[in-house]
Amino acid sequence: MEQLAKALGTLVRTQRKASGLSQDALALACNIDRSYMGRIERGEVNITVEKLYQIAKALDCAPSALLPSMSGLRID
Amino acid sequence: MEQLAKALGTLVRTQRKASGLSQDALALACNIDRSYMGRIERGEVNITVEKLYQIAKALDCAPSALLPSMSGLRID
Numbered sequence: 001m002e003q004l005a006k007a008l009g010t011l012v013r014t015q016r017k018a019s020g021l022s023q024d025a026l027a028l029a030c031n032i033d034r035s036y037m038g039r040i041e042r043g044e045v046n047i048t049v050e051k052l053y054q055i056a057k058a059l060d061c062a063p064s065a066l067l068p069s070m071s072g073l074r075i076d
Numbered sequence: 077m078e079q080l081a082k083a084l085g086t087l088v089r090t091q092r093k094a095s096g097l098s099q100d101a102l103a104l105a106c107n108i109d110r111s112y113m114g115r116i117e118r119g120e121v122n123i124t125v126e127k128l129y130q131i132a133k134a135l136d137c138a139p140s141a142l143l144p145s146m147s148g149l150r151i152d
Binding site: 004005008031046047048049050052053054056057062063064067070073075076 | 080081084107122123124125126128129130132133138139140143146149151152
């Protein structure tokens with residue numbers, strides 16, 4: 001799980017920075033607690049698909065744009 | 077959440093049938109309880125991204141292939 005969560009968190013951070021949003025602004029837009037958003041970006045939590053869609057909507061990108069490639073990930 | 081979960085469940089079911097797996101076989105391959113897999117396909121639960129990857133791996137498809145299009149979905 002860790003690899004996946006870390007890779008996804010990195011994609012969220014990259015997409016957030018590309019859209020010029022602060023972590024606080026993204027958390028607010030997603031109705032997520034600021035510290036929880038930090039944990040998402042650091043890959044410390046395994047978010048739900050619904051949360052993925054909320055973040056994608058706030059970042060104005062497709063949810064799939066935040067999904068790491070399966071290759072190289074260890075999925076148990 | 078319901079719309080998203082239902083649309084995702086339908087995609088899992090369609091992909092499962094296309095790969096010729098029974099619901100039991102998919103549940104076993106994902107190390108998921110049979111009845112929980114049924115709830116996933118009926119859109120009754122909001123799965124994690126990790127579970128999405130486990131299902132995609134068992135169905136030998138990309139995780140994004142199981143993600144409904146954002147358009148038409150109400151994401152709160």
